[in-house]
Amino acid sequence: MSTAIETGKKPAESKLADKLSERGRNRPSAPIYLDYQATTPMDPRVLDAMMPYFIEKFGNPHSRNHAYGWEAEEAVEKARAQIAHIIGADEREIVFTSGATESNNLAIQGVAHFYKDRKNHIITAVTEHKCVLDTCRHLEQEGFKVTYLPVKENGLIDLDVLKAAITDKTVLLSVMAVNNEIGVIQPMKEIGEICRSRGVFFHTDCAQAVGKIPLDVDEMKIDLMSISGHKIYGPKGVGALYVRRKPRVRLQALIHGGGQERGMRSGTLATPLCVGLGEACAIAEREMGAEAERLRYLRDRLYKGITEKLTHVYLNGDLDQRIPGNLNLSFSCVEGESLMMAIKNLSVSSGSACTSASLEPSYVLRALGVEEELAHTSLRLGIGRFTTEQDIDYAIEEIVAHVQKLRDMSPLWDMVQEGIDLKTIKWAAH
Amino acid sequence: MAYSDKVIDHYENPRNVGALDKGAEDVGTGLVGAPACGDVMKLQIKVGSDGVIQDAKFKTFGCGSAIASSSLATEWVKGKTLDEAAKLKNTDIAQHLSLPPVKIHCSVLAEDAVKAAIEDYKAKLAKKQKAAD
The missing domain is CATH 3.40.640.10 (Type I PLP-dependent aspartate aminotransferase-like (Major domain))
Known part of the structure; x- marks a missing residue:
């Protein structure tokens, strides 16, 4: 499925975000907002x-x-x-x-x-x-x-x-x-x-x-x-x-x-x-075409940036039949909520149970047949009109560094490295 | 979710992350939880001949409070005898970290992990003694 990911040339319209950033973008000290499916800032x-x-x-x-x-x-x-x-x-x-x-x-x-x-x-x-x-x-x-x-x-x-x-x-x-x-x-x-x-x-x-x-x-x-x-x-x-x-x-x-x-x-x-x-x-009607092109460029850059540096990262949902502003990734062996705690300079959301009141992992991911352990490790990264290339590059750095850190302290990651199939272990459900 | 400063401290500066040689005679290993439930803890203790826990290490897959609970548990069991360590209560961990109600199970898991590590060590010890007899 990764064939569709090609970080092409930067679209000319990418100035739009910079131009609007004066009023519409993140506050300087605030975390980078990557949760555009939850809500969007108003366009000035x-x-x-x-x-x-x-x-x-x-x-x-x-x-x-x-x-x-x-x-x-x-x-x-x-x-x-x-x-x-x-x-x-x-x-x-x-x-x-x-x-x-x-x-x-x-x-x-x-x-x-x-x-x-x-x-x-x-x-x-x-x-x-x-x-x-x-x-x-x-x-x-x-x-x-x-x-x-x-x-x-x-x-x-x-x-x-x-x-x-x-x-x-x-x-x-x-x-x-x-x-x-x-x-x-x-x-x-x-x-x-x-x-x-x-x-x-x-x-x-x-x-x-x-x-x-x-x-x-x-x-x-x-x-x-x-x-x-x-x-x-x-x-x-x-x-x-x-x-x-x-x-x-x-x-x-x-x-x-x-x-x-x-x-x-x-x-x-x-x-x-x-x-x-x-x-x-x-x-939106006027700018949809240019915006989609810009977001696809950013999204592909984000996806490529993460998967080039990390293995065992899985994309949830179809890549081609997908809006350009969304990525949903499972980072094997890293629980979503703890990852969100680590990347505190990024505002994202997770399908992890620990982020929901019900302690159930995302029903959407479960419906796709994503195994529960991977559903717990998912992050939704939503990019939009005011996301800049700088934001994306920072996000890649943060996510990669903290996934690596959390994997170093994950007993599951050790097992995966040792070639142990996690499914063969008899876990005590609790 | 807003965590207490103590959880954040243990999460950001986890104590005793790592692994001990699980094949060693003086090391007990506890592995509890399940990936499907979103948390797995591996807690190991190294016990001296006097029955005192000399070292403890952990690795945890789980949320911030699961990581903090296991970090705290390793800190607490170090220097304790096996009997003292076995008395570690999840409620003490939960209280110390001010865990919110939905996160209490993280402290339960940490208690289970300590107990499992102690049992593993004792089983090894019993086997060794049996072999010596």
């Missing part, structure tokens, strides 16, 4: 767009009778159009929410409840985000049937397994475009084709995908799409749900009230947040 240009709507243009966008309301409404509608544009939708198909979690809840519960008299079966995948899985579990308690599709070793669902799972009672398929832990991209177009031909609504959690990969709701036959603000350099606390009009998808609302957002989501819109999400989409 997004903040600039939002600022007027806090104090000066503070109107309620639903006020129909005065200029304050009109200017706020105009701003919100412009943002709605910007969001629609990046996914090839119509602005009337965009519903503002508080974030992707709410969007996922609204899409899945909304469809399930609206069509419950005719259909009661939902399909999703085991590697979905917790907010999709937990919503499905909740619906199971209400009596809905849910099928959780397995994934292949590379993290992608098997289309034949999907086809076989669909019944005449299936109302909805919910599959994320890009996985938050391993960054793999599902075959959206093929999935959309299958769903449309079988009369199943296709919902996709695109929190990690919008602005990272080209998306087109018509080409991919997507019926519902969840969008997040803070994963794309926009503000936290805002998201959107795309709801197809033709053929129409109907939802039962979760939040009732004044009937805003065509009755699908009541409540006064947060004008600055909507503006921020819109601006973040507009920037």
Whole structure:
């Protein structure tokens, strides 16, 4: 799989990060941020767009009778159009929410409840985000049937397994475009084709995908799409749900009230947040190509830099079908949490059990068939708009040095060096 | 997770990292935990003819508190007799390091490792005496 890794020429656009670094980058003494799948800093240009709507243009966008309301409404509608544009939708198909979690809840519960008299079966995948899985579990308690599709070793669902799972009672398929832990991209177009031909609504959690990969709701036959603000350099606390009009998808609302957002989501819109999400989409749409190229260069440099100096490092998830800003690596014989403690000048996350409250290693990695001992040794490295080449080179140095140090104190590493197969040892589980 | 200063100190400056000759008669080795659970400790003791632990070494695969617990355990058992060392309690380790509740099992593992090392040494000793008889 390593054939795709070639650290090519530095793309010309790499000045972008330096240019924006004055306001958008890390604080000088702060750790280097390599956790862009958890959240992103806001792009300063997004903040600039939002600022007027806090104090000066503070109107309620639903006020129909005065200029304050009109200017706020105009701003919100412009943002709605910007969001629609990046996914090839119509602005009337965009519903503002508080974030992707709410969007996922609204899409899945909304469809399930609206069509419950005719259909009661939902399909999703085991590697979905917790907010999709937990919503499905909740619906199971209400009596809905849910099928959780397995994934292949590379993290992608098997289309034949999907086809076989669909019944005449299936109302909805919910599959994320890009996985938050391993960054793999599902075959959206093929999935959309299958769903449309079988009369199943296709919902996709695109929190990690919008602005990272080209998306087109018509080409991919997507019926519902969840969008997040803070994963794309926009503000936290805002998201959107795309709801197809033709053929129409109907939802039962979760939040009732004044009937805003065509009755699908009541409540006064947060004008600055909507503006921020819109601006973040507009920037992402303009710069996606150049940014992807730059991030791929950095990502490949990081991967190559680490694997040239360390052996027994394993990539989790497909390399080619993957967004450029993500690496998920297992460092054999080094527990993830202790590695994170060691590389304290880097802010990353781990699939290790010790970093979770449940003491279970990452369910996403487990679903790929990654053995538990390797799941405990994983790090997710997320790079993004404000990551510089300097950051990457520093990260390589830190990671390599501390993995070596921790391996020197790992009894497992000794055994691996001695050629002992760890599986042949009878471990006392505890 | 915010660890206590003591955990961080033991993690950053671990005491007694290394290995003793596990084939040596006066060395007892304890290997506890499991890779699938995310922690494995190897703790070794070198015992003098007077039954006093002269040296202790460890290697640990695990989180920061697992490393700190084993580091502390090696520090504590050095200079103790086998009987004294066997009385080492996980609660003492947990208390000393102010481990958060989810990390208590790390201290349990350290206690197990000490006990396993003592047992290994005693088994070697018994075998040797049997051979001598």
